[in-house]
Every structure is written in C-alpha cells, then in structure tokens.
Amino acid sequence: MGISVLLVEDDFDLAAAVAGSLEIEGIACDHASNGVHGLELATTNKYDVLLLDVMLPRMSGVNLCEKLRRNGVDTPVLMLTALDSLDDKIAGFNAGTDDYLPKPFEMEELLLRIRALSRRRSSQTRKLTVADLEMNLDTHEAFRQGTPLPLTPTEWKILEELALNSPKVVTRERLEHAVWDDSETSSSLLKVYINKLRKKVDAPPFAPMIHTVPGVGIVLKAEDGNEQ
Template identity: 75%
Template sequence: MGISVLLVEDDYDLAAAVVGSLELEGISCDHASNGMHGYELATQNDYDVLMFDVMLPRLSGIGLCDKLRKEGLDTPVLMLTALDTLDDKTAGFNAGTDDYLTKPFDMEELLLRIRALSRRYSRQSRKFIAAGLEMNLDTHEVWRNGQSLNLTPTEWKLLQELVMNSPKVVSRAKLEQAVWGDSIPSQSLLKVYLNKLRKKVDGPDFCPIIHTVPGVGVVLRQEDECAE
C-alpha cells in the first residue's frame, strides 16, 4: 500500500506543486486550504503523514497540531513554515510536531522527510492502556481485563478522551467538545452517553474506573480498593 498524506496549505500554487510532485512519486495527497478543513480531513481519514503550514486561516498549523494531539491522533506532523526562529520551532514541537521544513524547500527533501516519517509511524503501536483498560486505535478495539467491549462511535470518542487524559480529570466541556465539537445537540446528552459507557466499561463484573468528580468533571482511574 502506498503512502497517503494530507497537506494543509493556503498557498494554492505551492499546494498544487506539492500535490503534483507527490503523486508523480506514487504518494496520494489530499489538500485543505484552512485549518478547520484540515482538521475535518485529518479526523475522518487515515493518513501516514500530515503536513501543515504554520500560518493558516481559521486555525493555525500549530493550533491544528495541538488540537489533534489532545484528541489522541499521533500521526506524524511535518510543519512547513517560513518562520525559522527557535521560538517558532519550540512552539511547534511543544504542540506535538515531529519535524520542520523551512520554505522555500526542495521537493526531493520533502519526499525524503515524508518517507522517513511514514516508516517511523508504521513501527509505532497506537495502543493506550489505563486502569486495566486497553484501546487499540489501529484495530478500533477496546478491552477491559482482557474482555472485548463493543462500543458505539460516540462511546469510543468519550472513552478515548478519558484514557488519553487518565488519571487527570476531564471537564464536561472538554468531553462534549471531543465528541460533538461546537455543535452540542443537548446539555443532557453527555450524561446519557456516560451512563451507557459506564455500563459497558464498569459493568457488573468489573470494579468501577469511570468516576464523576462533582463540580469538576469525569476521570478514568483505578481506586486503591480495586488495585490488583
């Protein structure tokens, strides 16, 4: 299977040149011209490498990288930027960027970096373990103490947010944002789905690991009395 990448770049001439060069090398490349469209594509599709311009409309490349990392997406990010100061690069790396390429760049160097990042990613295990719970993002499977759990897409998003932040408390607002973005259908919907998730994750056979912290949020952690 060939390499698949996403380019988020608002310079259409540069984007066309990059997409054309990559496709000549057998690399599939989707393009978005602003950060929010890039976010939609990055979360809806599977890519081997993500490439973001730093200065993007609607959501910056660094903001986009930070948002995706907080939501658990660990696909390698190559930042394309005309900003070459140490402070700029520090901000990018702190947001989860894997590599930087300064504009203007040579297409051959871009190809080398894409292939290197793709090989690195293919060796990573996208698996998260917390409080006796295991999630595999590649196979979209989740287990509790070795027992497979069947989750709906909404329940999966909620659990992933809790696992990624465990043992920290996650605010209700952050959980709602992770699942529904800015279009929350109902203020009571989160409670409904959390109850459904608890029935599957905690259930009658397991010690509870999903806890509500009144006035703060929800946390996934194993209490002392449940420790093995």
C-alpha cells in the same frame, strides 16, 4: 500500498506544485486550505504523513497539530514554515510536530522527509484528553485531575470510543460495535457498563462528564447535559 499524505496549505500555487510533484512520485495527496478543514480530514481519513503550514486561516498549523495529538492521532507531522526561529520550533515540537522544513524548500528534500516519516508512527502522542480526563493509550490508564480510575478492559473501550468522538454524541449501536464487534449483545448490557463507568468517571467530587442524549446516544463532555 503507496504513501498517502494530507497537505494543509493556504497558498494554492504552492499546494498545486507540491501535490503534482508528489503524485508523480506515486504519493497520493489530499489538500485543505485552512486549519479547520485540515482537522476534519485528518481525523476522518487515514494518512501516512501530515504536511502542515504554520500560518493558516481559521486555525494555525500549531493549534491543528495540538488538537490532533489531544485526540490521539499519531500520524507523523511535518511542519512547513517560513518561521524558522528557535521559539517557533519549540512551540511546534511542544504541540506534537515531528519535523520541520523551512520555506522555500527543495522538492527532493520534501520527498525524502515524507518517506522517512511514513515508515513510523509519531512518538509525540499516546494520550487522549477531554477536559480534566486523561487517557494513556500505551498503558491503558485513565485519570481525572491526576486521580487514577480503575477501569476494566470493557469500560476502557467504551470510554476510549467516547473520548475519541468527544464532544460528538456516540450512538449505542456504535458503542456496542466498538466494544463487542459484531457479536450479538443486548442494549441492557451496554447500559450496565455505562452505569459502572459513570460511577468511576463521574464519582464525587468530579463533575459529570458522561451524558445520555435521549433517543440519540452517549456523549463525553465537561458541560452538563441531559441524562436519564
């Protein structure tokens, strides 16, 4: 299977040149012209490498990278930037980028870096964070304000699915599929696990984060919501 990349770049001439060169080399390239669209594509689709311009409309490349890392996306990130100061690089690496390529660049060097990054997943992130809840994806440990939450494997799967989609509502059917695949389960079983999870995640003194949206599903977020 070939390499696929997402290019988030607001310079349409540069984007067209990069995409054209990559496709000649057999590398599939999607394009977004602003950070918000880039975030949507990067969280919806699977890519081998993300190419992010630093200065983007609606959301900078650094902020985009940081949001992806917080959402547990470990796709390698190559930052394309005209900003080449040490402080800019430090900010990017702290946000979770894997490599930098200053503009202007040679297409051959871009290709070399893409191929190198595509052979590995990023080591910059293995965490999910929602408000004061943190989940370590390597150790399967969860914390609220640094306090460990003793979760069972099933409770972890439910919480992980909720965190990956936060602040969107997750339907009960999707939760059941995420935990039990296509095995037949009763809705009451999911309800039992949700109640157990609430007792751990939302135990005092923590503010409730797991909310039921009647007729829709379950949502994980910091704000108060409708519960039943």
